[in-house]
Amino acid sequence: MIFVLGGTSDSLLISDWLTETKQPFILSVATDYGETLAKQHAENVFCGRLSKEEMCTKWHSENVQLVIDATHPFATIVSETAMEACKETEIPYIRFERTSEQTDNTYLVADIEEACKVATELGQRIFLTTGSKNLPEFVAGLRNLHIIARILPVSDVIRSAEELGLVADQIIGMKGPFTKEANRTQLEMTGADVLITKESGKQGGFQEKLTAAAELEIPVIVIRRKQLNYPIEINHLTELPEILTQLEVY
Numbered sequence: 127m128i129f130v131l132g133g134t135s136d137s138l139l140i141s142d143w144l145t146e147t148k149q150p151f152i153l154s155v156a157t158d159y160g161e162t163l164a165k166q167h168a169e170n171v172f173c174g175r176l177s178k179e180e181m182c183t184k185w186h187s188e189n190v191q192l193v194i195d196a197t198h199p200f201a202t203i204v205s206e207t208a209m210e211a212c213k214e215t216e217i218p219y220i221r222f223e224r225t226s227e228q229t230d231n232t233y234l235v236a237d238i239e240e241a242c243k244v245a246t247e248l249g250q251r252i253f254l255t256t257g258s259k260n261l262p263e264f265v266a267g268l269r270n271l272h273i274i275a276r277i278l279p280v281s282d283v284i285r286s287a288e289e290l291g292l293v294a295d296q297i298i299g300m301k302g303p304f305t306k307e308a309n310r311t312q313l314e315m316t317g318a319d320v321l322i323t324k325e326s327g328k329q330g331g332f333q334e335k336l337t338a339a340a341e342l343e344i345p346v347i348v349i350r351r352k353q354l355n356y357p358i359e360i361n362h363l364t365e366l367p368e369i370l371t372q373l374e375v376y
Contacts (some may be wrong), residue, residue, distance in 0.1 A: 127152065129190045130168075131208055133160050135303070136222050137196035139363055141167040149370075152188060156204075159280060175204075181211035192373060194366075196222040199351040200324055206354065218373050220366075221356035224326065231340050233347045241322055241347045242267030248345050249319025253312070255302075255335060256324050256349070258283045264322075265290045274316045276300060303331025309338035322347045 128144060128151040130137055137153065144151045145168070153168035154176075155161050161173040176184060185193070193212050197204050205221065212219035233248075235241045238260055245252050251272045254264055258277045265273065275292060277283050279299035287297050298312060309331075313321065321339045325348050326332045339346045360369060 127188050127190045128192045128194060129154060129185060129188070131193065131195045131197045131204060132164060133157070133197050133201070136224065138163065138167045140194060140196055140222065140366070143363060143366065145169075147367075152190075159278070176207075178207050178211045178214070181208065182215050185211070185215055185217060190217060192218050192220065192370070194220045194222060195356075199224055199326055202352045202354060205356075209354075209357070212357075219357055220369060221354075221359045223356070223359050223361055224332075231343070231345050232336065233345060235347055235349055237349065238263045239267060241349050244347050245320050245322060246271065248347075251317055251319045253316060253318035253321045253344075256322060258286060261287060262290060265292070272296070274298065274318060276302075276312070304334060305331075306334040306338045306341075309335050310341060313338060313342055313344060318344060320345055320347060322349070324349045325351045 128149055130140055130144070130151055130153045132138070132141070132153050132155050141151065141153050141164070151168065152170045152172055153164045154172045155164045156173070156175050158173065161171055164171045164173075172184075184190075193208055195205050195208050209219055233244050235244055242264065245268060251274065252268055254261070254273060254275045256264070258275070261275060261277070264275075273292065274296050275287055276298040277287060278301055284297065284299055298316075321335060321344055323332065323335050323346060336346055358369065360366060
């Protein structure tokens with residue numbers, strides 16, 4: 127049994143491939159929304175957040191022989207927990223890590239606090255494409271600036287943004303990833319001065335954001351992902367068959 131830590135489009139592609147190759151697997155997600163998507167790509171879906179101890183117990187009961195971590199690049203706590211659990215249970219761990227690129231108009235920062243400081247020096251209208259999880263930190267850090275937040279069109283998410291004080295013209299409720307043209311249109315329509323994003327990689331539509339902003343000469347603040355020391359890392363789905371053969375999972 128293969129245990130896929132999901133929540134990204136990468137995990138859905140991996141799940142499709144595992145289904146096609148008749149590999150038994152469980153797709154794990156953390157949210158109800160993720161579960162809805164996951165059930166379109168996997169028969170066996172687990173929804174919930176697991177501690178290290180719970181991972182070990184779950185994997186033992188399901189006879190898991192391999193863990194594929196395809197969580198979001200910024201879900202580093204989950205990845206660190208999974209690596210610890212794999213080490214303890216002696217189960218092989220594979221990290222599927224998105225690749226990413228930058229352009230000349232980017233400002234690389236370490237965290238949200240630094241992103242807010244840089245943004246205040248670059249403009250007044252800040253276009254956020256970092257999701258809703260850290261929205262409270264941005265609202266606090268960009269207190270005197272006009273925030274436009276692009277978030278999921280889910281009632282709970284929209285409501286949480288409104289509770290933070292954002293009004294209709296500050297909220298774009300849409301699900302990505304987005305094309306370059308869509309990003310450009312939204313940046314133009316909102317009159318954005320600055321784009322803040324995370325180093326989410328190709329599947330997260332990262333390059334399309336950078337290109338759209340570059341065409342409009344809008345600076346982009348990129349929050350770098352935390353670098354982890356993965357025991358096995360792959361960047362493309364085509365690498366997975368060889369790795370599974372080496373690990374004798376087939």
